[in-house]
Amino acid sequence: MPIIDFQNFIFDIIDEFSMRQALNINFPIIQPADPFLDTCGEELRRRIFLIENEKGENLCLRPEFTIPVCLHHIKVSPDTPQRYWYLGKVFRQQQEDTTEFYQAGIEDLGYKDIKTADSRNLNDAIAILSRILPNFPIKMIIGDQKIFTEVLQSLGLPLTWQKRFINAFGNKERISSLLEILSKPQYQKNIDKKITSWLLNDDDDALISYIQERMHFTSYSNNTSRSPREIAKRLKEKYILSQTCLKSETIQTLEKFLSIHLPLKEASSALQKFSTKNKLNLETGISMLNERTTMLKNTDIDLRNVFYCASFGHRTVNYYTSLIFEITTKADNIILANGGRFDQLLTILGAKTHIPGVGFSLQLDKIEQIKKNQ
Numbered sequence: 001m002p003i004i005d006f007q008n009f010i011f012d013i014i015d016e017f018s019m020r021q022a023l024n025i026n027f028p029i030i031q032p033a034d035p036f037l038d039t040c041g042e043e044l045r046r047r048i049f050l051i052e053n054e055k056g057e058n059l060c061l062r063p064e065f066t067i068p069v070c071l072h073h074i075k076v077s078p079d080t081p082q083r084y085w086y087l088g089k090v091f092r093q094q095q096e097d098t099t100e101f102y103q104a105g106i107e108d109l110g111y112k113d114i115k116t117a118d119s120r121n122l123n124d125a126i127a128i129l130s131r132i133l134p135n136f137p138i139k140m141i142i143g144d145q146k147i148f149t150e151v152l153q154s155l156g157l158p159l160t161w162q163k164r165f166i167n168a169f170g171n172k173e174r175i176s177s178l179l180e181i182l183s184k185p186q187y188q189k190n191i192d193k194k195i196t197s198w199l200l201n202d203d204d205d206a207l208i209s210y211i212q213e214r215m216h217f218t219s220y221s222n223n224t225s226r227s228p229r230e231i232a233k234r235l236k237e238k239y240i241l242s243q244t245c246l247k248s249e250t251i252q253t254l255e256k257f258l259s260i261h262l263p264l265k266e267a268s269s270a271l272q273k274f275s276t277k278n279k280l281n282l283e284t285g286i287s288m289l290n291e292r293t294t295m296l297k298n299t300d301i302d303l304r305n306v307f308y309c310a311s312f313g314h315r316t317v318n319y320y321t322s323l324i325f326e327i328t329t330k331a332d333n334i335i336l337a338n339g340g341r342f343d344q345l346l347t348i349l350g351a352k353t354h355i356p357g358v359g360f361s362l363q364l365d366k367i368e369q370i371k372k373n374q
Contacts (some may be wrong), residue, residue, distance in 0.1 A: 009132045010087070010372065013104050013362065017085035022106050025084045027068040029091075033058035035067050039348050041167065041318030047092040049099075061091035062318070064340065066359060067349065069107040069320065074351045081110035087364075098365070105339070105361035109346070117358050118323050118341060119295035125327055125337045125360045126301050128134045132367060135372075137330035140307045142264055143312030145169055145270065146322035147285035152259050155250050156281035170313020175258065183244045194302070207232045253278050260310035264293055267308035288322065305330070314338065319345045323358065329370065335364045336370075 007300045019022070030051075037045055049061040062068070065086045073082060087104040106124060111117040122140070130137060157328055161182070168174035178190070194210065211228040256278075262270055268290040275282040289308070296303060314324050324340035339360025346355040 009367070011362075012131055013087070013128060014234075016124075016131060016151075017104075017106065019087075020083060020106065020124060022083040022085040025069060025072060025086055026088070027062065027065070027072075027086070029062050029089065030059050030182050031068060033060040035071060035349060036060060036063055039319055039345060040064075041316075042090070043171075043318070047094065047316070049091050049093060050255055059333060062089075063092050064090055065103060065105060065361070066107060066317075066319075066345070066357075067253075068344050069359075070109065070342075070349050070357065073109045073355070074346060074349060075108075078351055078353065078355060081112075083108050102364040103361045104364055105359060107357060107359035109357045110355050111358075112356065114341070114356060115291045115295055117356070118292050119299060121339060121360055121369070122296060122325060123299040125325075125362070126299075126340065128362065129327060129336055129367075133336075133374075134372060136370065137305075138327055138336065139307065139330045140301075141312050141325040141326045142284060142306065142308050143170070143310070144289060144308075144322055145313060145320055145324060147282060147289065148257075148313075149312070150282045150285045151254065152282060154282065155246075157246075167318055169318070170311070170315045172311065175311070179251055179254065183248070183251060188329060197313070198357050204232060249264075253280075257307050260308070260313040262308060263294070263303070264306040264308045265303050268293060271310075285322075314340060319348075325360070334366050334370070336365055336366055361369075 033048065033050055036048060040048075040063070044063060048063050051059045051061070053059055064087070069084050069086065073084070084107045085105065086107075088102065089100055090103055091100045093099055108117050108121055112145040122142075126138075126140065129136075145166065149162070149166060152165055157165070161178075164178055165175065168178060208228045211231050215228060222305065243269065257274065260267075260270060260274065268286055269288070271282060271286050274280070293303075296306070312324060312326070314320055319342045320340040321343045322341045325338065326335055327337040328335050337360055339358070341356070343354075343356045346357060
């Protein structure tokens with residue numbers, strides 16, 4: 001669908017972005033692939049259109065805008081808070097939908113006042129949609145990966161398992177699969193007794209030395225594969241995963257948490273009761289959620305249409321770190337906008353100092369379809 005098809009509301013969006021002191025930024029459709037492959041997570045990696053230039057460099061059709069915006073900010077103004085807005089086409093391999101569609105959005109980078117920036121972006125997304133689709137019934141779902149992380153930590157899951165659950169956050173099928181595995185240990189067989197001993201005693205030096213000897217003996221080159229240290233790390237992770245078995249009470253507690261779904265204004269109280277009953281330390285996440293909710297009360301957002309869902313995360317990308325949200329039609333859950341907070345992304349992309357970030361994208365094709373049907 002050409003951009004001209006959006007002319008009946010695109011200028012309203014640009015006007016809204018300009019009113020919010022956001023700087024317009026544009027990017028080529030062809031992008032270096034590695035930043036996306038290294039940070040987006042497995043779900044989006046499978047959907048990226050990869051190409052290669054004559055130099056053998058990995059390139060791709062632009063699958064989203066957040067990463068290019070972050071790379072630009074790191075390059076030109078890493079020490080200055082800045083809001084950016086973008087508008088353009090993105091490309092993703094999808095079975096049930098078009099492979100190219102339009103997005104417009106805001107990325108809010110470098111603002112240290114987290115709760116103010118969060119509530120500002122939530123309010124901006126709602127306000128812009130309200131102007132484009134006046135009086136159209138919409139609702140917002142909010143999740144929080146930080147609270148989920150605190151639950152995993154309080155339940156005492158090994159760090160390797162915590163990472164697996166965090167990477168699966170928002171994917172109910174994968175979460176269920178992980179819980180099934182944790183209900184019974186998957187003991188690895190045929191492991192050399194020496195290796196088992198080193199793994200049990202955390203003797204990394206002995207394990208690495210043994211792997212080096214075996215690689216040398218078999219003429220296995222470091223240059224074409226993982227290093228002995230990397231192999232040892234992976235072996236240790238697999239061993240921990242295979243040996244972990246959670247009590248049924250712990251699994252039930254995690255399942256109860258993931259089943260929490262209620263109006264946002266009731267969420268802090270419900271989470272506090274859940275935390276106290278199960279002796280979990282969720283104070284940091286609950287405090288941030290409560291402050292965010294309080295600030296939203298002072299915006300134009302109707303909290304009767306805002307819900308907290310403990311299991312809600314973004315299935316396509318996994319660089320979000322706390323707030324995650326989605327705005328949909330009330331009747332049939334068509335996604336009109338989504339976004340969240342990504343406080344580690346800019347560091348992963350090469351920033352020398354910590355730069356917090358939060359933002360959202362408007363799904364223009366979905367909005368256009370609704371306007372046509374009105």
